[in-house]
Amino acid sequence: MSTVTGAPSGRVWRGSLRVQLTAVFGLLFFVAATAVLAGSLILVRNGMRYSLDLAFDPRVFPVSNEMTKAVIVSSMERNLLAKGGITVLVVGVLATTAGWLAAGRLLRPLHRITSTAERIAGRTLHRRIALEMPPGEVKRLADTFDRMLDRLDGAFAGQERFIANAAHELKTPLVINRTLVEVAMNRPDAPVELLRLGENLLAVNARHERLIDALLTLARAEDALTDRVPLDLADVCDAVVTAAEPEAERQRVRLEAGLDPAPSIGDPILLEQLVRNLVDNAVRYNESGGLVRVTTAHDRHGPRVVVANTGARISAHEIPVLFEPFRRLTDRVGSARGSGLGLSIVRAVARAHGGDVTAEPRHGGGLTVTVALPARHDHARLTGA
Template sequence: MTRHAAWKPFGTVRARLTLLYTGLFLVTSTILLIVVNLLLTSALESRVSSVVEDFPPFGELPAPRAPGAPGCPGCLVRPEVVDTMNALSGAVLRYQWTVSAIVIAVLTVVSVAAGWWLAGRMLSPLRHITATAHRLSLSNLHERIALAGPRDELTDLADTFDAMLERLERSVDSQRRFIANAAHELRTPLAVQRAAIQIGLDDPLPARLIPVREKLLTANRRTERLIDSLLLLAQAEHGPDSMEPVALDALIRQTVEETAADGAVMGVVITSDTRPVAVAGDPVLLGRLLTNLLQNAVRYNRPGGTVHVGLTEAGVLTVRNTGPDVPAERIAELFQPFRRLHSRTRSADGAGLGLSIVASIARAHHAALAARPNPGGGLELTVRFPVPSTGTEPGNRRAP
């Protein structure tokens, strides 16, 4: 049994604080009532004994007393009177213990309710800190907890988080600027190299230099695609700068038309079945997500295979293709950068970043990504987008 499962009945700090408050109250109140009742018992028994001793036994004459002296000269006490007084003392003590037990039971319920309320009041700033921390991502690092209230340990904790978020925001902004500058600086010499290769090594060329030119152009294009993919991956990890309604069904139809040519080259047929759905997101990033999914489904297929794209009204996107068998235990590797099923990729047809970019874009749009192998070979990828409860009218949805 895990630690979390062991603490499941009282797994929250609020519940444990309530138990602590209630336990301390029960211990102190029980000790107090027991001490009070024992003292009352001793005092009552002592008082009854002293009263009985002031009277002579039945049948004996009292000793003479001075006028005005305390006591009851001439009074005789019968045995049944003594029994009645003892019985009354016992009844009073039993009543006292019963009332004490009832009071403890009632106060226990009251202490549980009061402890739960008090613990909730004390932990409300902590819940605010936790909710803000859950809401924060790379796209909204500018937000702060900004906990108000008296200076105490919780406000110090919130201020520490705010200071950490400020440092993290500066670091992320610096990283974004570095990636943008590096991409620009790398793209420029690559464009110059491509132009030099295409122009400087133009026909006519000796036959032995033609393969060299093609290899140089292939390596140049692959490097450019790699830089573009890395820049897109960094942008996806950061998240969209702004969210807007996007007609996902229209975007799917556009992407299918653009990818159909690549599928026709390999003899792969692409079909689609979509329903009108609008999701909040970045149309450029969502378009790249669909492009990568379809290109992956076409590239890792078999000649004459099929690719099916489906979209339900609940915002569930499914891309299913035929192809080679995919081990279920190796599916997680497909979403890691520069990873394929069996080794790190160094091929010229891709950089191994397609599905990792898909995973990053899905996370940035709060969508759930899942994959499973098809029984006859190939893969089925599912992306569940959060769909607003009050959807935008189809005529007002913006198609990218």
């Protein structure tokens, strides 16, 4: 999302259109007022010299005529310059203040458009600007933006319907296949060859089901969040770690958890899927007797989840590949069993919540993955909740 949030205050002020307009108004006024004051000085000098030439007859004041006129003209110029300068300064400050207020009023419709765009950037496509003002450039811009949002909203609604229909059409044949294979395997006279074939078919079917579930989760994560509730990531991680313990024992991997409170807000199902993918990957891509450590914390930047595991050494240049859909490191143990969507889903869910995910190689082998989410008040501002 691209907002001015988090930008240095100096940069925001320098880029503010209101500040720029006010500066232009004030500068134009001071230039014009300075020109008027200079013209007034010239007019006063010429007028005073003409008046003094008429008032001081050289025949009456033969010696002090020029000196007296020069003193009088100089005094008048200093007086006009001092009082005129103060007047220009005071009126200039008032004019600049008026320019600031006028610029704010003129830019108010643009601020409304910007705030709506920021909320939409937080994936709330149901909002509209609905600007009520006389026809003009800004009104036309707002109406065009609303029409674009209508088309986007319709496109996303169509995508959601497609995902729901695809889920049904794709999963139904797999369920039927699984049922038929299980029925055939449960026949009393089923030969050993049929049982082995059935086991292989069930394994392939299960992998396809997991792949479809992962694709649907990825599509949902990249779509608008429909459920946002306050939650604690420590509770989510605790439930996932508890559920993953049997698989970790089967893989001979030790699970450890250091769960400090990490309050956040978001979709609990998607966030649970995020943590589950991290833990499952950390257990699957590990070594016998290895370790998986899950920690949660909350600092001034917001809540975060860190999952670190032992395992094969991974180079820094290989990490970006892990977050691409259907990309796996073929030399990693167990890579053939995965769908290649685990970390893609993690990144999609994190970004849908206004956060992000980073990974770095762990010293001695393995990976450390950190998911950072915004704090509750920051999340509400970013997503428009």
